[in-house]
Amino acid sequence: MSNGAIPYLKALVHIACLLPFAFLVDLYRTNQLAAFADPVNYITHFTGNWALWMLLMTLAVTPVRRLNPSLGWLIRFRRMLGLYAFFYATLHLLTYVFLFSGYDVPTAIQGVRQWHLLEPLWQLKIVLPRMLDDAEKRKFIQVGLAAWLILLTLAATSTKASVRAMGGWVWQGVHRLIYLAAALAVIHYWWLVKTGVRTPWKVTAVLVVLLLWRVWLSVAKRSRAKARGKAMWSQNRALR
Amino acid sequence: MLIRTRAEIPSSEITPKETYQAFQMSRRRLLAGLGAVGAAAATVGLPEPAWGLDKLKTVTSNYNVTDRDVTPQAKAQNYNNFYEFGEEKGDPARYAQKMKIRPWTVKVEGLVKKPQTLNIDDILNYRPIEQRVYRFRCVEAWSMVIPWDGYSLSELINFVEPLPSAKYVQFLTTTKGQGMSLPSGIEFPYSEGLRMDEAMHPLTLLTFGAYGEVLANQQGAPMRVIVPWKYGFKSGKSIVKIRFVDKQPRTTWNDMAPGEYGFYSNVNPQVDHPRWSQAHERLLNSNTVFPKTVPTLMFNGYNEVASMYAGMDLRKNY
Numbered sequence: 163m164s165n166g167a168i169p170y171l172k173a174l175v176h177i178a179c180l181l182p183f184a185f186l187v188d189l190y191r192t193n194q195l196a197a198f199a200d201p202v203n204y205i206t207h208f209t210g211n212w213a214l215w216m217l218l219m220t221l222a223v224t225p226v227r228r229l230n231p232s233l234g235w236l237i238r239f240r241r242m243l244g245l246y247a248f249f250y251a252t253l254h255l256l257t258y259v260f261l262f263s264g265y266d267v268p269t270a271i272q273g274v275r276q277w278h279l280l281e282p283l284w285q286l287k288i289v290l291p292r293m294l295d296d297a298e299k300r301k302f303i304q305v306g307l308a309a310w311l312i313l314l315t316l317a318a319t320s321t322k323a324s325v326r327a328m329g330g331w332v333w334q335g336v337h338r339l340i341y342l343a344a345a346l347a348v349i350h351y352w353w354l355v356k357t358g359v360r361t362p363w364k365v366t367a368v369l370v371v372l373l374l375w376r377v378w379l380s381v382a383k384r385s386r387a388k389a390r391g392k393a394m395w396s397q398n399r400a401l402r
Numbered sequence: 403m404l405i406r407t408r409a410e411i412p413s414s415e416i417t418p419k420e421t422y423q424a425f426q427m428s429r430r431r432l433l434a435g436l437g438a439v440g441a442a443a444a445t446v447g448l449p450e451p452a453w454g455l456d457k458l459k460t461v462t463s464n465y466n467v468t469d470r471d472v473t474p475q476a477k478a479q480n481y482n483n484f485y486e487f488g489e490e491k492g493d494p495a496r497y498a499q500k501m502k503i504r505p506w507t508v509k510v511e512g513l514v515k516k517p518q519t520l521n522i523d524d525i526l527n528y529r530p531i532e533q534r535v536y537r538f539r540c541v542e543a544w545s546m547v548i549p550w551d552g553y554s555l556s557e558l559i560n561f562v563e564p565l566p567s568a569k570y571v572q573f574l575t576t577t578k579g580q581g582m583s584l585p586s587g588i589e590f591p592y593s594e595g596l597r598m599d600e601a602m603h604p605l606t607l608l609t610f611g612a613y614g615e616v617l618a619n620q621q622g623a624p625m626r627v628i629v630p631w632k633y634g635f636k637s638g639k640s641i642v643k644i645r646f647v648d649k650q651p652r653t654t655w656n657d658m659a660p661g662e663y664g665f666y667s668n669v670n671p672q673v674d675h676p677r678w679s680q681a682h683e684r685l686l687n688s689n690t691v692f693p694k695t696v697p698t699l700m701f702n703g704y705n706e707v708a709s710m711y712a713g714m715d716l717r718k719n720y
Binding site for chain 1: 481542
């Protein structure tokens with residue numbers, strides 16, 4: 163992939179990553195969303211699914227680009243995919259806060275229209291006890307929140323300036339948390355579905371494959387390095 | 403002569419099948435996700451064309467809900483829990499159409515004076531069918547307002563004359579040859595039960611239709627029970643057996659998750675489900691995106707049943 167083509171490809175990937183969101187907005191504006199039996203449930207699942215899928219795509223970048231040296235340019239898309247995972251995860255969180263929890267959106271909007279600009283905050287105060295109760299008591303909310311906080315941290319430290327400021331080694335360590343975030347997200351999914359529902363197994367299988375592949379890669383890397391080291395050492399001996 | 407040959411690809415660089423497949427999976431996910439979402443949007447929840455259901459002759463009743471709008475019929479017919487036809491809410495509407503609802507018989511057995519097998523059409527014509535607007539509260543914290551068509555279960559119970567030793571009534575759902583795929587790990591047939599006084603309560607409705615039409619297959623055609631003061635899963639669908647027993651019968655959701663679904667399962671805002679609060683519910687009775695979240699009412703607002711539970715610890719008997 164030539165350097166010149168990358169910006170165009172990036173633009174395309176941006177568009178592709180925003181398509182699900184655009185689809186959701188379109189459903190809303192054409193009133194189709196309102197005709198769903200339970201629109202809030204639908205939005206919650208939609209945003210959650212896309213956050214998880216984006217996360218898995220992010221995790222797939224390195225295994226795929228290691229297949230062939232000519233795929234090295236894929237790394238330049240990893241940050242973008244990761245940030246879109248954070249984008250959809252944030253939408254998912256916002257859906258929980260403003261739609262699922264019983265937040266009174268119509269009243270909040272009406273308040274703002276009448277120049278009571280703090281109305282949305284007062285409405286938030288009303289549902290806050292319910293959300294705190296949820297966070298305190300429900301395990302699946304706790305792991306979901308933990309996954310989002312990790313993604314927040316990674317998003318905040320995703321810039322080149324961050325890498326320079328933290329130093330590559332520390333930055334790498336922090337960004338390894340994405341494995342934990344993906345695992346927590348999958349657990350969140352398993353813990354929220356009803357007994358008997360088995361749909362989470364698909365993303366679980368993909369995650370397991372991707373994680374095992376990373377383990378294999380690092381083991382292979384280490385054994386190659388070891389072999390090189392041994393070869394160099396014996397070569398050294400021969401020269402003496 | 404220098405012949406430039408292409409560098410050999412070492413065998414270590416050959417793509418293992420799993421990696422390639424993992425990549426394909428992620429790539430397909432994007433495409434499938436976009437497509438599936440489109441397809442799902444086309445089928446889940448959108449107002450379906452009329453199911454072509456037969457009309458039912460009904461009389462009006464005193465049971466009405468005046469403070470909430472009735473749920474649009476399309477929503478009630480496309481958002482159902484009927485695991486035998488799939489785990490998603492839109493699955494029953496899609497897959498239950500294979501179910502044959504005639505001929506249909508209901509076997510009445512157990513501790514009754516007159517055990518017998520009844521034809522569904524005879525049961526249908528036994529008493530005039532009333533239209534009753536009931537609140538319907540799912541354990542998942544959403545609710546609807548639905549005009550069910552039927553008559554009190556007590557009429558049928560009196561007809562078959564249970565013995566004094568009968569303390570509970572068990573309802574068994576069909577499983578045979580109906581296009582169902584029973585998910586593994588769950589013991590079928592779907593079983594639900596009521597205490598005798600609950601079954602005899604005038605509110606308990608032997609239901610044959612909704613909105614003036616017969617039940618759609620995904621709603622539990624041709625006959626189900628509706629117990630409005632309990633969570634929706636207590637209202638068994640597509641009943642083929644009614645059994646009178648002296649011991650509390652097993653119920654399917656209690657089998658699957660005993661800590662989450664109890665035998666009584668009365669709507670109770672003070673007793674949380676282990677994974678979510680039951681103090682509020684999303685009222686699905688209008689065509690808006692912004693949900694109406696309302697406080698859950700004790701016994702779903704049917705306080706006339708409270709006397710049956712006087713003295714009972716409803717937290718222990720959830």
